[in-house]
Amino acid sequence: MDAQVRSVLRRVIRRIPNKNIENLLKKWNCLSTDQLCALDYTRPKWMIVELVASFCEDNSLNLKQITNLEMMYHIENPDQGVWHACQLTEAQDDAVCVDLTQFKEQFKAHLHGVVRHISIKMKKHEDEAIWIRIAWGDNFSKPNHLKPTYVVHHLHTSYVFISNLMAKHKIFLCQALVMATKHGSIKDGHLSTRSLTGMRELLLRRYQQVFPNAHSSILQERNTLPSHPCIGKEHSGHEDMRHQMSCEAFGHGPTPKLETAVYRLETRYRGNDNQTLSDREEFFRGVVRFSSSSLLDSLRHCVASGMAEGPVTPLLSAITQRGRNYFVITDKGPSVSSQASAQRA
């Protein structure tokens, strides 16, 4: 094992937290049972790293197996790093006929053609997701395995999820994806979170959506706590209506886990009380940022408890309806009373 492989191995093992490492090593199946038993997971991390590194040297493992371990860890724990969503558009007629092998061949062929040194690994997970790990090199240097890009795509959907991609490699990846999936172009999805599961749930609509209908059947499903018969609520009708509105906008049950929503304002200042800022021609540029450990839950609670007045403003409901969390808001038209609308940047 040469120095590069050793450093990659050390980094991979160091990054895996102790609670996952035992199961991962067993699943990896590259260490013998004696070696696995010899590992004591209560020791400090650096000891475990040294032990595993020496076992791998003894077994003369190669880079491929080590990157396999890293990929397995990422597939099982996808919610780390920052993920960005992209959307494929202009599907060609035979886009639906693309199957897995075709996609793999096309993708690899294109990237190998444009980048001299590159290492691509693809895996298909049981939930129909294709995981791709790319280590980029260039004309002179070997692929850098310390900073790989991860791409997740569900075939026949138009969404691609990307993590850890550098700007200079973006064009190559986008071209390869567009060619392999037989689409016309790819564009930025304006959605970025730390949680891949949350992003997938939101875009692939895997959360429990509520559609407005005349019967409001969600009111019966709602498990109101059995309250004492002597306690009566005056505004129960309003409360139910607010609950219905909040669930229509943000879904019922557990919501996809988003952390932030960012609104970039390019509008004119419209307050009454500030002489210096109003009546100006140029835009009052500002950024409004909502942060929470689970943003959609917080927004839903705001609406349901009446903290935010209903009906839900389209600026907030656009997060779920359009599946994005970065918006640029511009003024439409010259009149002061016009509504600011959320537009695609």
Add this chain to the structure above:
Amino acid sequence: MALLTPFSKVPELNTATVLLVENEEELQSKLANALVQYKKDFNVNVRLARKLPLPVENKETRPRIDLIVFVVNLLSERSLQSVESSLAHLHSDCFLGKVCFLVTDARCGSHTQERLVSVRKLAASHQSPVLCAEHRTVDGVNAAAVRLLNILKVSAGMSPIATTALYLSSLTRCSVTSDLEED
């Protein structure tokens, strides 16, 4: 504009009804549970509302209200504003001993002191008492419930002859002393 009047309905036997008005709707449910579960010798009905005026649909089914409690959370500006706007919907007869103010978080921070002064001035101008409650522990909620029950008993006319709601309110009403006025 329909005002909430205290004497427009017939009272029920051995029953008192209290209306808890709170903008945030968090303390009122805990208080309601404490009120109905406390051991006492008369029935208590609790009505929960966010603000006044109350919905017209419920007018027929609503029992006679003996005590109206405005719950003000001193950490929120909106709480006090909502109470001030709700006061306009009460008939003036209600202020003869049937209104009470309950404030929470009176010990947290500096803004709460100013708001407490405003609440006390408001209560003094309406001849009503102000209670301070601690709502984060079960004991605090129970203590507030016991105090409310004592006032409720008098407002509903269930205590011995000499004590009427009007008499009690003249004893317990909030007074704004001169040093507060100077602030």
